[in-house]
Amino acid sequence: MARIVIAGRSAQSREQMASLLSSSGYPVYRLCSSAGELRRVLNDCDDGLLILAGQLPDCSADELFWDYGSQVQILLIARPPVLEACEEAGVFRLALPTSQQAVLGAVEMLTQLHRMRLPRRSADEKQLVEEAKALLMRRDGLTEPQAHRMLQQAAMSRGLRMADCAAQIIKGDGG
Numbered sequence: 159m160a161r162i163v164i165a166g167r168s169a170q171s172r173e174q175m176a177s178l179l180s181s182s183g184y185p186v187y188r189l190c191s192s193a194g195e196l197r198r199v200l201n202d203c204d205d206g207l208l209i210l211a212g213q214l215p216d217c218s219a220d221e222l223f224w225d226y227g228s229q230v231q232i233l234l235i236a237r238p239p240v241l242e243a244c245e246e247a248g249v250f251r252l253a254l255p256t257s258q259q260a261v262l263g264a265v266e267m268l269t270q271l272h273r274m275r276l277p278r279r280s281a282d283e284k285q286l287v288e289e290a291k292a293l294l295m296r297r298d299g300l301t302e303p304q305a306h307r308m309l310q311q312a313a314m315s316r317g318l319r320m321a322d323c324a325a326q327i328i329k330g331d332g333g
Contacts, residue, residue, distance in 0.1 A: 160231070160272040161187040161203050162265075165196045166211030175211050175235075175261070182262055184269075193217030200226050201302055207268050210234045220246045225303050228310055228320075231268040235261065283321035290324030 162184055166172045169191065176186045187206065190196040193216040200208070200222075208230045210219055219234045223246040226232075234244055235252045244251065252264050287309065294305040313323035 160269045161206030162209065163188050163190060163196070163199055163203065163206060163230070164209045164211060165190040165214060167191070167215055168212060171211040175209060178258055178261060179265065184265060193222075196222070197225070197303055200230065201306075203230070205229050205272065206231075207265065207272060208232045209265070210236070212236050213240050219244045219249045223249050225307050231272055233264055233268055283319075283324075286321050286324040286328065290327040293327060 162179060164172050164175050164179075164186060166175075172189045172191070176189055179186055187203070188199045190199055193214050196208075196214070196217070206229075208222065208226070210222070210232065213219075213236060219232060223232055227246070227248050231250065232248070233250045233252065234241060235254060235256065237254050241251045241253055250264060250268060252260060290309055291302060291305040294300050294308055295302060298305075298308075300308065309320060309324060309327070312318075312327070313320045316323060318326075
C-alpha cells in the first residue's frame with residue numbers, strides 16, 4: 159500500500175483528512191504542516207501519495223511536483239483560485255467544497271496508479287542513486303532535494319532510468 163502523507167496549513171484540515179482516510183482503511187503515514195517538514199518526510203519515503211489539504215504557506219504544489227513527482231502521486235484539494243494557480247499537469251486536483259466520496263474516489267484512483275507505476279529500483283539501483291546524489295552534493299554544493307532533482311532531470315533529458323544515469327555520473331561520464 160502506498161504511504162499516504164497529508165500536508166496543509168490548517169491542523170483541522172489535516173486531522174479531518176487523516177480521520178476520513180483512516181476510517182476508510184487507508185493508513186496515514188505522516189501529517190506535515192510546513193514544506194521543510196514535508197520535504198524531510200518525502201526524502202525518507204521512496205514512494206506514495208501526497209495529499210495537500212489546501213496550500214502550504216512556504217511551498218507550491220508545482221514545486222513539490224518538480225522535486226518529488228517521480229516518487230509520489232500528488233493530490234491538491236483546495237479552493238478554485240489555488241487550483242488555478244497550479245500549473246503542473248501532473249498534480250491531480252479536487253475543488254472545495256467536495257464530498258467525502260469524491261476524496262475517497264480520488265485517493266483510490268491514485269493508489270491504483272501508484273501500484274501500476276514502473277517497477278521499483280532494486281537495492282543496488284537505490285545505492286547507485288544515493289551515491290550519485292552524494293557525489294553531486296559534494297561536487298556542486300547542492301542540497302539532497304536539489305541533487306535528486308538534478309539527477310531526475312539528467313535522466314529524463316538523456317532518456318535513461320535514474321539508476322543508469324546515476325551510474326554514468328559516478329563513472330564521470332555525465333552530470
